[in-house]
Amino acid sequence: MGAEGPDEDAVREALADATGSDPGPVRIARIPGGASRETFVAEAPAHRWVLRRDPPGAQSFVPLEAEIGVVRAALGAGVPVPAPLCFEPRGGRFGSAGYLMDHVEGTSVAARILHRDRYAVARGRLVAELASALARVHSIDVEEVAGVARSGDDPALAACELWEGELDRIGEPLPAVEVGLRWLRLNRPPPVERPALVHGDFRLGNLIVDDDGLAAVIDWELCHVGDPGEDVGWLCIRSWRFGNDDRPVAGLGAPAELLDAYAAAGGRRLEPERLRWWEALGNVKWAVICARQAHDHLTGRRRGHELASLGRRICEPEWDLLELMR
């Protein structure tokens, strides 16, 4: 691994301390993707781990220590997650703050999960497994997890304010997003009595799926305390269906199936209006994220034709947002 990656000998040492035996020489390779955190595979002769760390010099929405606490709480609640192994603070053996965890085999590429034959069995199980995983995430005692942002007394209002603010920072006029945001502001669902721990980016791209179904929920960097409807609505936006428009839940199945399985797994009964509100908000969120990525390209913060192309995808969630307002 080059100068920008974690030191292989230091990671080997950390692994020896955490597992009680020297794993042998460790090779480290970057896993591409990841908006705000860096992820690497650490490969020893007989075993593989994943190393996740802050980009040197950068800070994330959820501090890394808090993320580990959330992953441990999720593990305790029965959510399939890669078990965290050890944490190093900033300036420690991983360079920036980071942690090692088990490596889970499988794919996070939604188009493969939805269209390849080998995942046919998994596809048949995923709606129920996703519902059950979400119900367990949402059952976590929020007093138990430290350092996680709280949306306040009215998570729906907080979400409107969050995306309005982000739109203002970008400075791109998007009247179709604004009309949706205004409508969302005026038609908010009543706050849930018990705010829940929300994953914040629950979709196939942040899950590991193997031939048998859901293997792990990953990428907890956007988790916060809020309305459980947020995770369910986000999972249902059209952009995550990858062409399977007849199956609104991540291109896999029907919302009723998801909501029934969610309730059967101990989740609260989510009203269809609440789900629809968060699905519309999810489209606002995706439109603004697309605008943000294109803006990063235009300002030179990060250049790339894929980032640039997202500017021309803003109109997709805009359309879906207007459809949901009908």
Add this chain to the structure above:
Amino acid sequence: MTQDRPDAPELLDAVAEFLAAEVSELVPREERFQVLVGANLCAILGRELRAGDAPLRDDLALMGELLGADPPATSPGGVELRDAVREAEAELARRLRAGELDGDLEAVAFRLRDHVRRKLEIARPGYAD
């Protein structure tokens, strides 16, 4: 000055075909998607050039109607037209945010479908069908 053919959209078609049919087969698997993104951007540009000023003019008329503005005395073109649309979009966005159109929100949303549909016809044909 007139350029010889192929014209601009035809050249973009050629680049898009080259990227999608040939380059994508040559690059490592994990780079393939990036090449297809490039091909898709060329296709978007081709459609945008073919459409000309018409979508911008339609948008300017729509925004003017939603803002209750008088139609412009002269019809601008090119960069001027683009700036005029952007300015109208910004004003509409501002009024929506300020709650000044709360009484007509559903109607405004319905009218904005045409605006978004025009963007989709260039960026993602078929999405609104």
